[in-house]
Amino acid sequence: MARTSLIERLIEAFQVLPGVGPKSAQRMVLFLLQRNRPGGRNLAEVMLDALDRVGECESCRNLTETPRCRLCEDPRRDDRLLCVVESPADILALEHAGGFRGRYFVLHGHLSPIDGVGPVELELGRLERRVRENPPEELILATNPTVEGEATAHYISELLKDLVPTITRIAHGVPLGGELEFIDGGTLVHALQGRRSIR
Amino acid sequence: MARTSLIERLIEAFQVLPGVGPKSAQRMVLFLLQRNRPGGRNLAEVMLDALDRVGECESCRNLTETPRCRLCEDPRRDDRLLCVVESPADILALEHAGGFRGRYFVLHGHLSPIDGVGPVELELGRLERRVRENPPEELILATNPTVEGEATAHYISELLKDLVPTITRIAHGVPLGGELEFIDGGTLVHALQGRRSIR
Numbered sequence: 001m002a003r004t005s006l007i008e009r010l011i012e013a014f015q016v017l018p019g020v021g022p023k024s025a026q027r028m029v030l031f032l033l034q035r036n037r038p039g040g041r042n043l044a045e046v047m048l049d050a051l052d053r054v055g056e057c058e059s060c061r062n063l064t065e066t067p068r069c070r071l072c073e074d075p076r077r078d079d080r081l082l083c084v085v086e087s088p089a090d091i092l093a094l095e096h097a098g099g100f101r102g103r104y105f106v107l108h109g110h111l112s113p114i115d116g117v118g119p120v121e122l123e124l125g126r127l128e129r130r131v132r133e134n135p136p137e138e139l140i141l142a143t144n145p146t147v148e149g150e151a152t153a154h155y156i157s158e159l160l161k162d163l164v165p166t167i168t169r170i171a172h173g174v175p176l177g178g179e180l181e182f183i184d185g186g187t188l189v190h191a192l193q194g195r196r197s198i199r
Numbered sequence: 200m201a202r203t204s205l206i207e208r209l210i211e212a213f214q215v216l217p218g219v220g221p222k223s224a225q226r227m228v229l230f231l232l233q234r235n236r237p238g239g240r241n242l243a244e245v246m247l248d249a250l251d252r253v254g255e256c257e258s259c260r261n262l263t264e265t266p267r268c269r270l271c272e273d274p275r276r277d278d279r280l281l282c283v284v285e286s287p288a289d290i291l292a293l294e295h296a297g298g299f300r301g302r303y304f305v306l307h308g309h310l311s312p313i314d315g316v317g318p319v320e321l322e323l324g325r326l327e328r329r330v331r332e333n334p335p336e337e338l339i340l341a342t343n344p345t346v347e348g349e350a351t352a353h354y355i356s357e358l359l360k361d362l363v364p365t366i367t368r369i370a371h372g373v374p375l376g377g378e379l380e381f382i383d384g385g386t387l388v389h390a391l392q393g394r395r396s397i398r
Contacts, residue, residue, distance in 0.1 A: 006264045016238035039215035044246040
């Protein structure tokens with residue numbers, strides 16, 4: 001008798017999305033059904049298409065609908081620089097910021113022994129193979145500035161130190177627009193240690 | 200060359216949802232592709248199904264996948280009470296609150312001459328027909344306590360005053376848990392005017 005209606009099932013289904021609870025799911029469902037059915041249909045169709053066709057780039061492990069991603073296929077990118085990040089979102093952020101014209105490699109995570117993620121689970125062999133096949137002059141480790149990200153960067157630098165002439169880590173310091181007063185001590189220590197001459 | 204990728208199209212498509220901007224759309228897309236493809240597939244399929252099959256209840260105009268909605272079909276609901284609301288979301292809120300066992304009618308909006316929405320555009324003839332076909336003993340006007348909602352309630356009460364013995368308006372007053380100090384003057388005036396004896 002109390003069979004779940006299609007609307008209830010859709011409200012439920014929307015709650016798989018990050019940051020979407022019962023209230024906002026209901027709002028989204030009613031909005032689509034009442035105000036924007038073409039937009040909802042397009043969203044659902046593009047979503048199925050993406051779920052079918054998007055996989056990992058065979059070279060850099062970025063998400064892509066082609067065997068190799070556009071960044072790996074782009075002949076204008078600089079093969080001498082290889083930037084290692086934890087997730088595809090990091091590539092989007094770096095590309096959005098602009099300024100980097102090299103290649104990327106996505107780890108899809110970080111070393112985390114407590115969660116059972118070691119070098120094998122993180123498939124660091126794939127990064128090693130990538131570096132051996134097409135060695136960069138500089139490997140930039142852009143993992144997150146967390147304990148796990150730092151440990152991962154350290155491990156990779158040890159792993160690849162004989163294959164790459166230069167291995168660097170992105171700078172930690174005071175973010176632009178940040179006020180010293182509100183910045184944590186660890187960041188301030190890094191900002192002081194990493195100080196540079198301005199003249 | 201700079202053809203839009205499937206991922207970019209999906210991030211764009213997600214932004215039709217209310218409250219979803221570029222940042223949260225990107226977060227949702229990466230989450231689905233990396234962490235929960237079955238959940239994303241289910242969401243897209245239920246969405247297409249709902250967009251195909253959900254329409255208006257022929258009796259009360261609530262959203263439903265059947266010709267008449269479950270509330271209209273439920274023989275245990277009280278035909279003597281008919282509650283008029285602006286949107287299906289209002290029915291969900293009232294049903295969630297519990298306590299009302301009558302029938303509903305959804306206006307899908309309110310009178311708003313400035314937007315060109317008059318009695319004809321709001322299809323108030325459908326409400327009149329509904330009331331003539333199965334006259335309730337009491338018509339409860341539960342439009343929103345806004346200028347337009349009040350005007351709509353007033354117009355409906357004039358339109359149907361000869362067809363229904365009792366026409367009522369939901370109470371305006373201090374919400375439970377509200378503090379008088381922070382409640383607007385209009386609401387306080389209503390709360391005083393609507394005062395009831397407690398013994």
